[in-house]
Amino acid sequence: MTDLPLPSQTGIRKRLFRATHYALEATLNSGQAFGWNYSQDAWCGAIDNHWVGLRRSSAGLLVQVAHPHVAWARIADYLQTDFDLPAALRTFPADPFLQSAVRHYRGLRVLRQDPWICLASFLLSATKQIVQIRQVYQELCNRFGLPVATPPGHPQLFSFPTPQSLAAAGEAELRSCRMGFRARYLHAAAQRLADGSLDLLHLRRLPLQEARRQLMALPGVGRKIADCVLLFSCDQPRAFPIDVWIARTLRAHYFNDRSIPLPQLQVFAEQHFGPHAGLAQQYLFHYARKPEPLMQPL
């Protein structure tokens, strides 16, 4: 790695990750991960149950960790700082709408999340606004997670609960976190992982269709949630989740506002957007939701 260690202060360690074209806020706060909060000039959250603070500097990403030391390589892996974004963007079709989205949000990336946390997050997401998903996510951490060593001056952070702890908590306890009908699905998924009948990390080794099939066998997981898990945590860059925003965008800009059914949009997206379709989807999603550019330096 080409990262530079910086002088530590009071048990906090810092390091500079040299990463160009990294739009940190757009990436952490664009509806792919729900556990990052801005405090003390940094985006704070957990990676592998360790507190991490992130901010941009002119040379790259400034990363600080609290002391039980998390491996720097795990942080780089989560953030995908070694991912060759310009090369991926070059695989995009020369389609004016997509290219416009890329121009507005260049630097937006896809994280590599923990598959369990990703699955649980998107089980919570069905017909909920992103702010609400973040609230329920945080409540799950506070109630069923474990305290994480947090630097002074920052809000106490709790880890995302394990499948075992959510399975043991029971459906009614989950429901009291205001997740409504999604509680049954989350509890069932937690049980499947806790009893070992499904191994999410193993999905990373499977071909796309087979991994998708296994995910969709879970109650409450359809094509959209499965593709979110595949794209954001299972190394499937072609996965193209179509939610209400993406469906609206595709119909408006590629089908002249005709009422194309979802499966047909799915087929179109697969053949149109190429090997990094999921990344393209993330640009389209962000562009559809907030068309005004983020004027942050790259």
Next chain:
DNA sequence: GTCCAGGAGCCAT
């Protein structure tokens, strides 16, 4: 009050 949110499952045509 009303509409809608990073959906999925079920049932009636």
Next chain:
DNA sequence: ATGGCTCATGGA
């Protein structure tokens, strides 16, 4: 196959 309804809950 396709369309409509329901599932909870809260923000806009």
